[in-house]
Amino acid sequence: MERLNWHMADELSEYADVHLIGPSEAEAPKPQRVKFYAAPLKPLWRFLLLAGWQAMRQARNWKPDIILAGSGLTAPIALIAARLCGAQAAAYVHGLDIAVTHPIYRALWIPAIRRLDRVIANSTLTAELAKQAGVRADKIRIVHPGVTLPEHPQPQEDINLFLQTNKLTDNTILLSVGRLTTRKGLREFVQHALPAIVEARPDAMLVVIGDAPSDSLRAEVQTLQSIQAVADAAGVGQHIHFLGIITDAAKLACAYECAALHVFPVRSLPGDPEGFGMVAIEAAAHGTPSVAFATGGVIDAISEGQSGRLVASHDYHALAQAVLQVLNNAPALWRANATTFAQRFAWPVFGQKIRAAFKSDVI
Missing domain, CATH: 3.40.50.2000 (Glycogen Phosphorylase B;)
Known part of the structure; x- marks a missing residue:
């Protein structure tokens, strides 16, 4: 997931200015064109609080056009920050981002995902799960994860x-x-x-x-x-x-x-x-x-x-x-x-x- 998000930021940085908020442990491989803001990953609640604070700060000061959550877990942060600055709110979601049955997650996270302007699903299955969870079909796009193609076979x-x-x-x-x-x-x-x-x-x-x-x-x-x-x-x-x-x-x-x-x-x-x-x-x-x-x-x-x-x-x-x-x-x-x-x-x-x-x- 971390590798996927770095590649997503790297590819998008060819067309736009990209700022990324993520775990401090993930900073080392960051693409050169991407500006990074760190938040300690553990404990998870602390990461969500600090990442949320960074997102609100960026929303007010930088005023991005799009705020994209790298998974369903950070979708509520992306939604709130986007509403602060009038940006599009989006998330790249995986199957478990939608299928998790924990009552608190379903009560708080799933409604946030429904309210996003764009939901990018990693597969046909995930797109179908999103529809079943109440995400409007016209908001959903399917983009499969990418892969690094070897330049040549191993010796x-x-x-x-x-x-x-x-x-x-x-x-x-x-x-x-x-x-x-x-x-x-x-x-x-x-x-x-x-x-x-x-x-x-x-x-x-x-x-x-x-x-x-x-x-x-x-x-x-x-x-x-x-x-x-x-x-x-x-x-x-x-x-x-x-x-x-x-x-x-x-x-x-x-x-x-x-x-x-x-x-x-x-x-x-x-x-x-x-x-x-x-x-x-x-x-x-x-x-x-x-x-x-x-x-x-x-x-x-x-x-x-x-x-x-x-x-x-x-x-x-x-x-x-x-x-x-x-x-x-x-x-x-x-x-x-x-x-x-x-x-x-x-x-x-x-x-x-x-x-x-x-x-x-x-x-």
Whole structure:
């Protein structure tokens, strides 16, 4: 989310003066053209108070034309500040920004989102949730998150080193990247789909990058230990390898590019939607197709038959068969098609769509 907001500010700064209020920890990577005002992130109530004060101050002194909240959480701040100076009030919203069921949030935040002049949804699902929450359809625009397209593939020697270091040289790699939450469904994939995949492809290795979140507003987690225990019980304990969190961009790129495919077994859970599925776009940018359940915003992030395969939610037999089909059929073509699909989400394209979401006479 932080990376998305920085890219949004950076792209908009090509067309307008941009001031941004955000967590003090997020200042280091800020774009040069953007003026930044910091507010400590923790505790959250303090961040909201200080960010709100900064927004009111900017509204009075700078008088911007648009005040854009980076998520639904800061939408009330954007609304109040915009009303102080006559600016357009907008928010870029994710699935959980609308779907959160907490009574205080629904009583205070959802009405504020309804009153915004523009609601930019990250997916078709999020747009539909916004309509169901009472946001007028004419206020809503859909702009999918962007992705950084690699300038070139990783050097083969770097990929070989990554494989050797992690003892993966002789494996067909199924990659999972992301937080280990209940919604992401990795434990269920290991239990219900991985055994059939391993039976057909004994060299298959599920490589997991990520960990259970320690600081999340509401996500329920799946621990490494619980996933390994399920793998052991299913007889595939030797076919799963945890790499933890990788922050080095080059190493993460090597992981994507040495993988045969990316598995994305997101579950369909009431009140906990997958707003988009950014990791599937990141995988496609590196030429790695994804196999996933067709749920939530994932259907916008994977093009069936081009950047991967989509199967009905909770059908683990179909999921396993889709994985095997991708592994066994024209891997070079899958890679080429996935890369082509990812080009639709390049950050400059994202910036153009964000700009188009506002009235042309403003930005």
